[in-house]
Amino acid sequence: AQxxxxxxxxxxxxxxxxxxxxxxxxxxxxxxxxxxxxxxxSRQMILVIRQEAYKQQNATENRFSVNFQKAAKSxxxxxxxxxxxxxxMYFCAYSQSSMNNNAGNMLTFGGGTRLMVxx
Amino acid sequence: xxGVSQNPRHKxxxxxxxxxxxxxxxxxxxxxxxxxxxxxxxxxxxxxxQNEAQLEKSRLLSDRFxxxxxxxxxxxLEIQRTEQGDSAMYLCxxxxxxxxxxxxxGQGTRLTVV
Numbered sequence: 001a002q003x004x005x006x007x008x009x010x011x012x013x014x015x016x017x018x019x020x021x022x023x024x025x026x027x028x029x030x031x032x033x034x035x036x037x038x039x040x041x042s043r044q045m046i047l048v049i050r051q052e053a054y055k056q057q058n059a060t061e062n063r064f065s066v067n068f069q070k071a072a073k074s075x076x077x078x079x080x081x082x083x084x085x086x087x088x089m090y091f092c093a094y095s096q097s098s099m100n101n102n103a104g105n106m107l108t109f110g111g112g113t114r115l116m117v118x119x
Numbered sequence: 120x121x122g123v124s125q126n127p128r129h130k131x132x133x134x135x136x137x138x139x140x141x142x143x144x145x146x147x148x149x150x151x152x153x154x155x156x157x158x159x160x161x162x163x164x165x166x167x168x169q170n171e172a173q174l175e176k177s178r179l180l181s182d183r184f185x186x187x188x189x190x191x192x193x194x195x196l197e198i199q200r201t202e203q204g205d206s207a208m209y210l211c212x213x214x215x216x217x218x219x220x221x222x223x224x225g226q227g228t229r230l231t232v233v
Contacts, residue, residue, distance in 0.1 A: 045212075047221050104169060107152075107162070109161030111159075111161050112159075
């Protein structure tokens with residue numbers, strides 16, 4: 001079974017600074033997808049960024065970028081120029097290729113990292 | 120379309136009662152998922168529908184839980200004989216049918232069993 005581990009329950013960053021959230025995962029599959037989701041307080045979860053395992057290039061979305069190390073099974077999220085609106089729970093998630101299972105794009109989540117942004 | 124809608128947003132029930140939650144996915148999405156999230160934890164997969172077919176169920180889904188998606192549109196999740204351990208946030212998500220498409224989440228239904 002796949003597992004996702006986030007070792008940082010809480011992180012804090014000064015506004016306009018950069019912060020990196022860590023994630024490791026375990027899988028025996030070669031074809032899969034990795035995601036970072038953001039869950040603001042009392043609001044729905046939204047996708048921040050995703051990475052296809054077969055792509056060597058790290059994904060980037062504006063101020064958000066990832067460091068994907070496939071051999072190490074590591075998938076960290078870097079937030080640059082942090083803003084107050086970035087404060088939220090961040091979840092790392094894994095999805096097996098839906099070609100190989102009956103569970104569609106079922107997500108396996110880590111335990112989350114609470115990010116606080118100081119003004 | 121305003122996204123994935125879940126009702127009710129909050130439900131308080133006495134132990135032993137039955138509860139039913141509803142999820143309305145984004146209209147063109149044929150994949151629908153239910154997750155359960157307890158306080159301070161990440162969501163855990165419960166079940167998956169492709170159109171009206173329930174293709175996968177987690178071992179977390181005991182026989183007190185049942186989910187349906189009639190006609191491949193909205194979905195309901197019913198919990199019978201609720202227990203205090205059922206208290207959690209129940210999240211619904213939907214996605215389009217293609218590989219690796221984004222899952223859109225609803226705001227969830229928070230269940231409290233007293």
